[in-house]
Amino acid sequence: MLADPSAHAGPAPGAVLRAGMSLSAPIPAARLPASRLPSGNELAARAARYAALEWLSRPVWVFDIDGRCVHWANTPALAVWNAASLAELCGRDMGQDMSESVARRLAQYQNDFVLRADASFNEQWTIYPGGVAVSLNVRFSGHHLPDGRMSMLCEAEPVGMVPPESLRSVEALLHTAVMITLYDQGGAALYRNPAARAAVLSPGERLQDRIGSTAAFTALARSLEQHGVGTLTLAVRTPLGDRWHELSARRCKDAVTGQEAVLVSEADISAIKHTEERANFQSLHDVLTGLPNRAHFAQRFVRAMEEARAQSLEAALLLIDLDHFKDVNDTLGHAAGDELLVAMAQRLRHARHGTEVLARWGGDEFLVLLTSPRIRADLDALHERISVALAAPLAVAGTQLRVTSSIGVALYPQDGETIEILLRNADLAMYAAKERGRNTLAYFDGHMAETVRSRTELEKELRQALEREEFEVYFQPRVDVATNRIRAVEALVRWNHPRLGLVSPAYFIPACETMGLIGALGLWVLAQAAHQQVAWAAQGWDLVVSVNLSPRQFASSDLLHDITEVLRQTGVNPARMELEITESILLGEDQHVLNVLRELSALGLTIALDDFGTGYSNLAYLQRFPVHTLKIDKTFIQDTDANRSLAELIVSLSNLMKLTAVAEGVETQEQLDWVARRGIAQYQGYLYARPMPVRAFTNWLRNHPVG
Known part of the structure; x- marks a missing residue:
């Protein structure tokens, strides 16, 4: 009909x-x-x-x-x-x-x-x-x-x-918002109420034109033929644009001719539909970045793997973690961290070629699923695009940042065939990339699982290490370039593990940060270093002792109280103690950071800026904050002459601002010669002496010039 x-x-x-x-x-x-x-x-x-x-x-x-x-x-x-x-x-x-x-x-x-x-x-x-x-x-x-x-x-x-x-x-028919139309057997409109007339593009529009889809129209006709009624939810074109309508139809007789007809009522459910679409979108997308979330990624993963198997393709799961993101949150605040995540998500979108599936996994972690007939080559190209995209300077909360990432890769099918296994292995590879110095990509291999198990065991033992007095402070001298005399020493913590022996701080310090132990450990190191300064001064070696201060320690509301107590209890001369901070600390709210640094300086302490030239370098820091010493990161010292231009700029600025420049990581005579030619005041590194425990260092001092 x-x-x-x-x-x-x-x-x-x-x-x-x-x-x-x-x-x-x-x-x-x-x-x-x-x-x-x-x-x-x-x-x-x-x-x-x-x-x-x-x-x-x-x-x-x-x-x-x-x-x-x-x-x-x-x-x-x-x-x-x-x-x-x-x-x-x-x-x-x-x-x-x-x-x-x-x-x-x-x-x-x-x-x-x-x-x-x-x-x-x-x-x-x-x-x-x-x-x-x-x-x-x-x-x-x-x-x-x-x-x-x-x-x-x-x-x-x-x-x-x-x-x-x-x-x-x-009256109801005239004023109702429900669209009522009577169609003849051929689909031509016999009557439309005002609401229905207002919703069509042309008076001659037929029912089949209204529905649009041939399949949907056929299904409605079949339902009318078999049951006398039919319903559809569909998008229709109206003078107001595309709208979602719920259409109900029933067979009837035309009251004028007695012929078969179809009475159709339509209700505009666009608002409901859009609400459903928003709810569905939000259930499958990250609210902050708009990227697919875990649930969406899991769905896409299943389909992608089916296609990969059907086409004999390889696949790779990439887990991307932003390096030092926690420093941004701790110093600039979570709003700035969110701003950074949104910007990085947008850059990752642009780094794709269109076939990769991108999602935010949580925190500062992103996932990319890549399928390809030549997976290694395409992975190398994708890694290059990601590195370039993320590394471009970015202004966040008024601060210029340079962001790098550590990426772990698990390959399908050799490293796993389910998302759970691939994700676990990509996570292991990502941690391996961080342990290799960050800003790199690492592929999963079978040995990583054993490494993680060892790390987990060590984290458990870390909680008891302070109580068992397993930590020890080592000291490394800082030497005057011109006179070769010892001017200061840096206190460096080591862990004497009862089973594994000496454990590198590069391994356990990040774990202490994660576990919230860094505050107690840092305060213990400061107290040990202060006691030792007093002891050496009593023996005639009145050395400046430098101690590292972590961003988490700096952010603590108890910082000034804790340091004041250490100075009081040890009786150390504050002028002979130096606190080393990283650039990330200076990313915080300028006035707050400035106030804390001024209060530390008021106690008589000096401030050194450690590893300068890496991470979020900004020479303007040196003008705003009371910094006395600038330690040039070892990557510049150990580089070739062609890549030392930034180091030379840092040295020039240090001299101009009357800061003490210290070269870190000097290991060869060639590096020391370069340091001397640039007029850098002090250096430290394996060329002169490695870090030593206190007794060995004290004995060593007897045979080396001090002051």
């Missing part, structure tokens, strides 16, 4: 609408402004123009849609409208109390008359001349006024008494 005949939609028989007060003549009737009232000559001209219609026995009038008034009426129409004369009727302002629904309906008529010269509509209207309800069957057709505007020719017949429930149903 929903074939696709070529017949054009005809008139709308049986349509029922209630005009309400919109076309009424209340007592007293609202009048048009004097400037709009027709003159006697104009009324005479209208009477002459429509003389042929004057003698019709049924009421006929011309309604000016734009002007919201009657343009002309015959004598029976004057009676229907309870008007004393044509002048009185034409002077009524019928737009003053016109409802918005009726106004929209009249605009629809006008538009349809413009589109189709033969368009006409039959509807039941109720008018209220003099406040008395009069129900009429009215035929509306288009009519051009002398000035070219489209008006409406109305031909009416009384319908007698109308039951109240019928009038109320008319």
Whole structure:
């Protein structure tokens, strides 16, 4: 019954609408402004123009849609409208109390008359001349006024008494937001209520055009044929753009012709649909970055692996961790950390070539799934793009940052076939990349699992190491380049593990940071170093002792109290103690950091900036903060002459600002010669002496010049 005949939609028989007060003549009737009232000559001209219609026995009038008034009426129409004369009727302002629904309906008529010269509509209207309800069957057709505007020719017949429930149903049909359309067997519209008419692009739109999808239309037709009803939820094109509608259809009879028809109601559910879409998007995407989240990535992983197996492709899971991200959170705050994550997510998006699946796994970790017939080559290219994209300078919270990443890679199928196994192995590889110095990529291998098990065991033992006094402070001298005399010593903590022997701080310090032990350990090292300074000074070696201060220690609210207590209990001269801080500490809120550093300086302590030139280097720090010593990172000292330009700039700036420049990691005579030529004041490194425990260092001091 929903074939696709070529017949054009005809008139709308049986349509029922209630005009309400919109076309009424209340007592007293609202009048048009004097400037709009027709003159006697104009009324005479209208009477002459429509003389042929004057003698019709049924009421006929011309309604000016734009002007919201009657343009002309015959004598029976004057009676229907309870008007004393044509002048009185034409002077009524019928737009003053016109409802918005009726106004929209009249605009629809006008538009349809413009589109189709033969368009006409039959509807039941109720008018209220003099406040008395009069129900009429009215035929509306288009009519051009002398000035070219489209008006409406109305031909009416009384319908007698109308039951109240019928009038109320008319009112509901007129004002409801539900779109009601009656279609014939071919899908042509026989009638649309105002809401339905407002939602179509063309009056001639058929049901099959409305649905759009051939498959959906066929399914609806089958449901109507078998069950007499059918429903669809679909996107439809409307004058307001694409909207989501819930469509309900049922078979019925056309009340005028008795032919089979389909009554369709549509409700706009766009707001609900968009809410569902947002909820669905949020359930599958990270709120902060907009990237797919864990659940979404897991879904994409399953599909990608199916495609990889079908096409005999290899795959790789990359776990990307931003280096030193915790320093940004600890110093600049979590809002700045979030800003950095959003920027890095955007850069990772641009680093893809379109086929890789990218997701945020959590914290500062991102995942990339790559499938390829030549996985190693494509991985190398992807790693290069990621490194370049992330490393570009970035301004966060008013601070210039340079970000690197450590990447762990697990290959499919050799390193695992499930997301759980691949992710675990990529995580192991990522930690291996960090242990190799960060800013690199590491592939998983079988030995990494054993390394992680060892690290986990060591973390457990770390918690008891302080209580068991397994830590020991070693000391490394800092030497004057010109005189080769010892000017200071740096205190370096070591862990004497009862089973493994001496454990490198590069291994256990990050674990202490993660476990929250760094504060207690750092304070213990400071106390040991202060005690030793006092002891050496008593023996005639009044050396400056330098102690590292971690970002977590610096951020502690107890920092000043703890350091003051150490100075008081040990009796050390604060001027002979130096605190080494990293650049990341200076990334925090300027005023807070400045206040803390000033208070430390007020205690008599000196401040050294460690590993300068790496990470988030910013020479402007040196002007804002009370820094006394600048330690140039060993990577510059141990590099070739061609790559030492930044180190030379740092040295020049140190000299200009009267800071003590210290070269770290001097291991060869060639490196020392370069340091000497650049006028660097002091150096430390294996070329002169390795770190030594206190007893060995004290004995060593007896044979080396101090001061």
